[in-house]
Amino acid sequence: MKAFEWSNPTNITEAVKLLQTAAQGADPDEAPRPMAGGQDLLTTNKHYITRPTRIVNLKGIRGLDRIEGNAKRGLKIGALATLTQIEENEEVRRSFPGLAEAALSVATPQIRNLGTIGGNLCQRPRCWYYRLEDVICLKKGGSQCYAATGENKYNAILGGGPSFIVHPSDLAPILLALNASVAVTGPSGNRQIALEKFFTLPSEGNLRRENVLQNGEVITEIQVPSSRMAARSTYLKFKERSSLDFALSAVAAAVEVGTDGVVKQARIVLGGVAPVPWRAPEAEAFLTGKKLDANILAEAAKLALRGAQPLEKNAYKVPLTQTLVRRALAKVGNVATA
Amino acid sequence: MADEHDDKVARDIAPPSPGRRQFLKGVGIAGAGAAVADQLLLRPHEQAVAAEPPQTLSAATTEVTLQINNQKRKAMVEPRTTLLNAMRNHVEPPVTGPKLVCDQGTCGACTVLLDGKPVYSCLVLAVDAMNKPVTTVEGLGTPDKMNAVQAAFVEKDALMCGFCTPGFVTTISAYLKKNPNPSLDEVREACKGNFCRCGTYPKVFEAALAAAKGTGRNGARAELMNHREAAESEA
Numbered sequence: 001m002k003a004f005e006w007s008n009p010t011n012i013t014e015a016v017k018l019l020q021t022a023a024q025g026a027d028p029d030e031a032p033r034p035m036a037g038g039q040d041l042l043t044t045n046k047h048y049i050t051r052p053t054r055i056v057n058l059k060g061i062r063g064l065d066r067i068e069g070n071a072k073r074g075l076k077i078g079a080l081a082t083l084t085q086i087e088e089n090e091e092v093r094r095s096f097p098g099l100a101e102a103a104l105s106v107a108t109p110q111i112r113n114l115g116t117i118g119g120n121l122c123q124r125p126r127c128w129y130y131r132l133e134d135v136i137c138l139k140k141g142g143s144q145c146y147a148a149t150g151e152n153k154y155n156a157i158l159g160g161g162p163s164f165i166v167h168p169s170d171l172a173p174i175l176l177a178l179n180a181s182v183a184v185t186g187p188s189g190n191r192q193i194a195l196e197k198f199f200t201l202p203s204e205g206n207l208r209r210e211n212v213l214q215n216g217e218v219i220t221e222i223q224v225p226s227s228r229m230a231a232r233s234t235y236l237k238f239k240e241r242s243s244l245d246f247a248l249s250a251v252a253a254a255v256e257v258g259t260d261g262v263v264k265q266a267r268i269v270l271g272g273v274a275p276v277p278w279r280a281p282e283a284e285a286f287l288t289g290k291k292l293d294a295n296i297l298a299e300a301a302k303l304a305l306r307g308a309q310p311l312e313k314n315a316y317k318v319p320l321t322q323t324l325v326r327r328a329l330a331k332v333g334n335v336a337t338a
Numbered sequence: 339m340a341d342e343h344d345d346k347v348a349r350d351i352a353p354p355s356p357g358r359r360q361f362l363k364g365v366g367i368a369g370a371g372a373a374v375a376d377q378l379l380l381r382p383h384e385q386a387v388a389a390e391p392p393q394t395l396s397a398a399t400t401e402v403t404l405q406i407n408n409q410k411r412k413a414m415v416e417p418r419t420t421l422l423n424a425m426r427n428h429v430e431p432p433v434t435g436p437k438l439v440c441d442q443g444t445c446g447a448c449t450v451l452l453d454g455k456p457v458y459s460c461l462v463l464a465v466d467a468m469n470k471p472v473t474t475v476e477g478l479g480t481p482d483k484m485n486a487v488q489a490a491f492v493e494k495d496a497l498m499c500g501f502c503t504p505g506f507v508t509t510i511s512a513y514l515k516k517n518p519n520p521s522l523d524e525v526r527e528a529c530k531g532n533f534c535r536c537g538t539y540p541k542v543f544e545a546a547l548a549a550a551k552g553t554g555r556n557g558a559r560a561e562l563m564n565h566r567e568a569a570e571s572e573a
Contacts (some may be wrong), residue, residue, distance in 0.1 A: 001418045001419070003397035003416060003417070003418055004397055004417055004418060005394055005395060005396055005397050005417065006394065006395040006397075006463070006465050007393055007394040008393045009393060009396075010393070016393065018393075038461060038462070038463065038466070039461055040441060041419075041462070042443075042461050042463070043442050043443060045418070046441065046442060054394070055417070058468060059466070060393075062440035084455075106533025107443075107531070108446070108511075108526060108530050109456060109509070109527075109530065109531050110443070110446065110449060110456050110457050110458045110509070110531040111443060111458070111531065112463075113452075113455040113456060113457050114452075114457050114461070114462070153525075242530070243530040243533075244444055244530060244531060245530070318561075
């Protein structure tokens with residue numbers, strides 16, 4: 001990896017300043033970077049995908065790893081809370097089960113021991129063209145998305161173009177389903193960003209980023225509001241192997257079901273199939289006011305994938321994701337499936 | 339040397355500040371005399387050092403003190419040097435239990451305990467590990483006084499080439515502290531971050547359960563035998 005300066009601030013103001021005062025580099029991937037667990041940043045650094053002039057270590061900032069709250073008040077999760085902390089937290093497991101499942105689904109115990117919730121949301125894409133050091137693809141300032149016509153088994157079927165990456169985060173879909181937002185501190189102060197508005201499509205502008213964070217901005221906290229859907233939330237992730245792997249496809253689902261068995265509200269967010277965690281509003285609207293049964297689940301699954309445009313080698317993701325939508329809804333809706 | 343591949347190639351020695359690099363180029367073009375150039379070369383460097391904000395290390399080599407297996411070990415490293423590289427190549431005598439294989443946090447051969455928790459030492463910077471206890475397979479026991487997991491690996495012959503073994507032993511030792519009575523499935527789950535390309539998993543899991551048996555239940559071993567018989571009858 002390329003040499004960098006190493007800073008250890010003890011508060012967030014200092015951290016933001018240290019990000020601003022470092023040489024900014026000629027390329028966006030040379031900009032100074034904050035580091036939490038470092039489990040993604042060090043791999044992109046090792047492949048010279050990111051070449052930050054300075055790394056600002058956030059682990060010395062006290063209190064950034066706290067998990068507070070409960071079902072009634074909602075959760076406040078410090079950006080540096082590790083995935084292990086989240087997965088083992090009793091309140092998260094009890095009241096926000098989908099979030100605990102998503103945290104447990106990430107990588108391996110070793111990575112979950114250091115990897116954080118903030119870092120998980122800010123991971124860079126896993127597209128193998130992007131990860132190959134010698135390939136300068138669209139995401140790295142090149143002129144072409146090689147996945148568009150190349151080996152695109154793992155790439156996007158929704159929202160793709162001109163880049164066809166998929167967003168790698170397992171926590172993003174479930175947090176989006178639970179209406180979470182992030183608190184951000186930067187050079188111009190603090191701001192709150194709903195996750196709904198946090199991730200950006202390649203077609204929306206900046207191809208070099210996957211979210212709206214500006215240079216010098218740091219996520220400090222993830223806020224999950226209390227919700228009648230949280231207790232009935234789940235995250236299903238399909239991988240090629242059961243150990244360390246990213247999702248071929250994943251589904252976060254959450255529902256509120258009345259005592260009469262009618263769905264009051266529903267959330268479906270797809271992972272591993274689009275450059276952002278992909279919400280399925282048509283399917284959500286369809287489910288609202290219905291009693292769940294196998295036919296309704298099948299229809300919702302179809303609607304969730306409406307508009308999918310598979311590339312040459314990833315059409316399998318459409319039926320795979322539909323199946324996951326059905327299974328996830330069956331689980332949160334207590335529907336017996338054949 | 340393979341161990342150095344996270345510090346590879348000369349292009350990395352460019353100083354962190356592009357200002358200085360441009361300055362050096364400028365001196366070259368101007369063709370200043372050597373003595374003058376020397377003087378000029380020193381100055382921006384000094385300025386850069388003075389301008390460094392507090393709590394910041396330059397990209398250059400510095401001395402760090404690591405706490406490896408309850409010993410203070412000094413190492414000359416750059417901020418980009420991984421803990422794995424520091425242990426294997428920058429302390430004397432080296433600590434070679436953790437193995438370098440994938441160098442990108444996917445194989446588990448470099449697993450160490452940081453603050454008692456298994457982590458990949460190839461995905462930890464040495465400068466980030468200062469003041470935190472690091473335990474490698476060497477710190478878990480010695481050939482004369484092995485810990486339960488090490489002894490069980492020997493007893494159950496839980497290795498073929500042995501390259502993944504330090505990682506497995508470290509991972510399992512930490513896991514049994516957390517869960518002294520694991521089921522087979524729990525052991526498998528705990529080992530998902532360690533790969534064995536010889537495929538010794540059944541023996542590894544058997545050793546883990548045997549090590550746990552000292553403190554725990556006997557059911558897990560029976561479970562493993564049932565699992566094996568089931569696999570054999572399927573075959």
